[in-house]
Amino acid sequence: MSLDKAYAPKPVEERWISAWKTAGLFSPKPQPGAGPKFVVVIPPPNVTGALHLGHALNNTLQDVLVRWRRMSGDQTCWVPGTDHGGIATQNVMEKQLKAENLSRHDLGRDKFLERMRDWTRECKKTILGQLEKLGCALDFSREAFTMDEARGRSVRAAFKVLWDKGLIYRGLRMVNWCVRCGTALSDIEVEYEERKGRLWHIHYPLADNSEGVMVATTRPETLLGDTAVAVNPKDARYAHLIGKKLRLPLLGREIPVVADEVVDMEFGTGAVKVTPAHDPADFEIGERHSLPSITVISLDGHIAAEGGLYAGLSREQARQKIVEDLKASALLRKEEDYRHSVGVCYRCASPIEPLVSPQWFVSMKDLARPALEALDGGSFAIRPENWAKPYRDWLSGIKDWCVSRQIWWGHRIPVWYCLDCNDLSSRPFHQAGDLKGVVSDEKPAACPYCRSQEGNFMQDPDVLDTWFSSSLWPMSVFGWPEKTRDFEAYYPTSVLVTGYEIIYLWVARMQMMGLEFTGRPPFSTAVIHGIVRDKSGRKMSKSLGNVVDPLVLMDKFGTDALRFSLMRDARLGKDIHFSEETVAGSRNFVNKIWNTARFALMNLPETPGRAYSLDESDPQAPLELADRWILSRYEALSEEVAARMGAFEVAEAAESIYGFLWDEFCDWYVELAKIRLSGADEKAKDACRSILVHVLSGTLKMLHPFMPFITEELYAQLKPYAGERADFLLAAGFSKAAPRWRDAAAEERMSAVMEITGSIRALRAQLNVPPGLKIRAVAIGGNPETRALAQERTDYIQVLARLGEVEFSPVQESRQPQSATALARGMTFLIPLAGVIDFAKERARLEKELAKADSDVKKIAAKAENPDFLKHARAEEVETARAQYRAALERKSRLEETLSSVLN
């Protein structure tokens, strides 16, 4: 068997992807009653384009959990899919059309949707291909799409149930309107940005042209729709004006001064212009004072007919013109720069226009209550826990959900109007508030209101918010509302892995819907991760030009490397500052693993004669210190990693495995194994081989969820030596825990060896002893155990520190002229180096060590000699401190001795 010197990911990845697929590895059949289940549904990526690093993070995290649980013995099921993505996807298509100088209206609804479906088909292919390439153990036979036929049935069923319960209603309400997208948005789809604007102070004279009040506004164009000016009832400045009429500038309309608590006396002039049709706060003032509401900005963002001579202007043009006209009429009294937060569309970032229009709503209060109870009762948990509070707060203050969108791409609202009894022609659809509708999947045969059988039915033109179908996802992917076997077997799911930015948009709504329709939370834990940002912490965006394509990274460093670096940084809930260097680091680690296996295989017989198993009661060869140490460390690692994974602390688990494999296994164990492997003692060799096979294959298993490809590749080579037959690591599962291998004594002894080695290595490096030179050493001092250990394991120290002969001198003050000195664990290693080293350097080095020892002594003395410490600290704490103090003193005095005598 021979492996290349450097790992080449591409062919390995391709080979295993196809092997997994051929074996149907990710589509295990549900086995009734066979052990715990672990079910995950993918957060379906929008079909807006290719996947980005955030998707890579999200899906790798899920894959790690799924693979881990599968190897732990759970029945797992991970469902893939994509989301039609409503406005976002429609915008992508509209951009494409724009490049062809077309609008969606040029195509018409049917043609447009056809193009959307074509695009979606391609996009799904891309996304699923990328997920496969990422190595995701998704059951591709279950692929779902939020707008396919089955999901359509779920959506319509949910709508019907909510309708029948009176939880869905249509009403004329003030909503967030995106002028650019031409649709209403829900409250949480509005983002607030600090933007620089201006604050205009406008004088509103009294109707008789005497005095008047000054108001401040950031949106002067809304003046056209003003129907009052409001002041605080307690405001002495304006008390005499309450009830009087003002003359609205430019239009001349008379409007009243009203008193309302909501007005802040401190802010601006203390008087507010009230535009009920175009501001949510003003809308409420209008309700309280029965003010008329005049719509002056229409759905397309232009000034409506009521805007007089401004009608037809865009809102931007109107603002400019109105400011000019106010200036001309000397009513504009002040104009200042003003930074304030502006609501913008989460999909296109253009400013939101609050306006009144007929929309569909879901009444949320009753749905939120069970979700809150699930959280408080523990049937649903959020990790990390600090997200529970914002989640709870949001649910507690929940408002009704505007679910209608005036776009074409989405689930059409399943409501029909009879043209024979609904007068749609005289009431343009979007202006009507009280149409009689029939909720139905298909066009009804007869009108229940007028009994007409003419079939003059028209479906509501609106579509549902894309998040409506998303909220049903954990149910709909298994066929709900039908009682399918899959639904029985896999609902509710186990964990949901997603980013914190969609906790309200998605997580909360899934909880509410799941509880409403099934009485059970759709998943018992939400695992929340952060956002992938660039190196300097900025969000990745096309406009900043800092987006990184995961495919490019996978191509350059390998998929395992990309996955591992994402996982190493994926601390729950924390953002990742991503840099390519960390992927290079992971690539190096992957290569390290490759070479470790190469080393092991080089030292195993060409054809596996027998299995090197430690499970046999009678080991084939005697184990020695290094073996017992690495086994102990390996067991400790297994336990720690299992605990971490159970708590979803994936990053911590990854870090631990990294440290174990590189620092302990490679840098220490493998180096020591070389002693026996290069010798002639077959029994000793077999002992080493057993350990190498056992620890390496076990570590590969632990790593498999993180880096599925290289581990599969190497395990395939190693498994005959481990006596295992499974074709894939997922099928092989983890080895049983073996706590009997924990060995504190071996760990302690090995750490002494490491310390001694370290001090001699440091001496060599600092004194520039030629690395190839095998130097002689004289060992003196030390307590009996350490001394015995050093004598027993001289071979370790010789190999690790590249020593020649080591002489154990019984004489405490053994004189070795012209020696350098290494101190460790109470032992002194004198290294005669006349002619090799510069003794001035050695003196300087020792003086520095002495200074360090001295400061150590002082630090520990501050504790160990402190009567308060001795009085209050726990006994074992005191004991430890005393021991440390003794050791520090001992070291210091030895250094002093050395400096005064040996060096002379």
Added chain:
RNA sequence: GGGCCGUUAGCUCAGCGGUGGAGCGUCCGCCUUACACGCGGAAGGCCGCAGGUUCGAAUCCUGCACGGCCCACCA
């Protein structure tokens, strides 16, 4: 205005009550037959600031400053 998170080595981040850690970068030395995507060594920290609790605080508490998110009807 409220809430959450962060502030530790040049950079990215662990540590969360007992003599300050990792990776990358830097410096010195090594092609030591698994790996130069490597090995050994080293330099580099008033652990944001100020109080408090404690025998003892990077770690717990309280304020403050700075940075970042989220929420809220500031015209």
